[in-house]
Amino acid sequence: MSPLDLLDLGLVGLRTRPARAALSALGIAIGIATMIVVTGIPASSQAALVTKLSALGTNTLQAMAVPDMDPPAALPESAVEMVRRIGPVTAGSAVANTHAFVRRNDRLDANNAAGLTVLATRLDLLPTINARVRSGSWLTPATERFPAVVLGSVAANRLGVTDLPPGTPAPQVVIADRAFTVVGILATTPLTPDIDRSVLVGWPVAKSELGFDGHPTVLYVQAEEARIEAVRGVLAETISPERPGAVTVTRPSDALAAKRATERSFSVLFLALAGVALVVGGIGVANTMVVSVLERRSEIGLRRALGATRGQIRGQFLTESVVLATAGGLIGTALGLLATAGYASWQDWPVVLPARSAALGVGGAIVIGVLAGVYPCVRAARLTPTQALATV
Incomplete structure (x- = not known):
């Protein structure tokens, strides 16, 4: 199968169940948006604080x-x-x-x-x-x-x-x-x-x-x-x-020590909050894909009976997981950046759009899709046609 054929096959589940796909992508988007917001807003707050500390003669x-x-x-x-x-x-x-x-x-x-x-x-x-x-x-x-x-x-x-x-x-x-x-x-x-x-x-x-x-x-x-x-x-x-x-x-100035301590504290906070948000998003994707495998056992059995290999079954569900997570990551990154810019402007802070967090949001969503789809795709590929069709 060509990459385009594999992508089209992976979108079948998303097209046939658009509501579930939308809700699953929304869950990922909220997780990624949360990661962007909890890193972007503190970064803007930190920039405002650092500006005030710098005005106290840190240099x-x-x-x-x-x-x-x-x-x-x-x-x-x-x-x-x-x-x-x-x-x-x-x-x-x-x-x-x-x-x-x-x-x-x-x-x-x-x-x-x-x-x-x-x-x-x-x-x-x-x-x-x-x-x-x-x-x-x-x-x-x-x-x-x-x-x-x-x-x-x-x-x-x-x-x-x-x-x-x-x-x-x-x-x-x-x-x-x-x-x-x-x-x-x-x-x-x-x-x-x-x-x-x-x-x-x-x-x-x-x-x-x-x-x-x-x-x-x-x-x-x-x-x-x-x-x-x-x-x-x-x-x-x-x-x-x-x-x-x-x-x-x-x-x-003592403000220099305070400024450096502030930067270190915020860096630790960013990593912790980003990690929590990514874990939450990953659990949502994994849950969605496991349920999808359970509900589509008959489809898996029929495709296996018609000659689909285990590799093709794995590729189908892994592609679906990655597409779902990537869509959620892109939407969540956009929402997070907009929310960060809006809140920082409202507070009259310097607008700091965390490029690293944005890249991590999209890249993390893809990694989440891969990791969360591994178990469901392997489980689907292990089903024999007889086991899958037994539920029909």
């Missing part, structure tokens, strides 16, 4: 000079450029304390800084610390050379500059007896609360107007998350090869 390190050393330690002016040469490092920036005082106007006490720090900053600071501008704009290659400042969220409140409406004159603050124009206000930066309490000026203007010596105070480094510990291990030696002990580096 960020900070480096600074150890305080109270003798002689005093200072980070080299080229520290940022040296750090960027480390392979896994993806971004690096720095700020420096100018030790200047900031006032709302020149009528206030020059020594009253309101607990605020004036920091010299590099233009690439915002993406490195995942910060954003709430009002106004960030420093540019032009404004960083002139007396312009960007206020942290807390600094803006303390200085009474809470908004920068377009089309209105920009307010000014006084730093070291020099008026600086406020060009922007930052949103709250949870990763770097020190920035919230700071007044940020350009690196060049800090040197020309505030007596800044060019040595950074704090380095912010982003690196590939999987290699963050390796980067931390060489960061001090890279920044200060002569005195690595004078550099202290923060350890990775």
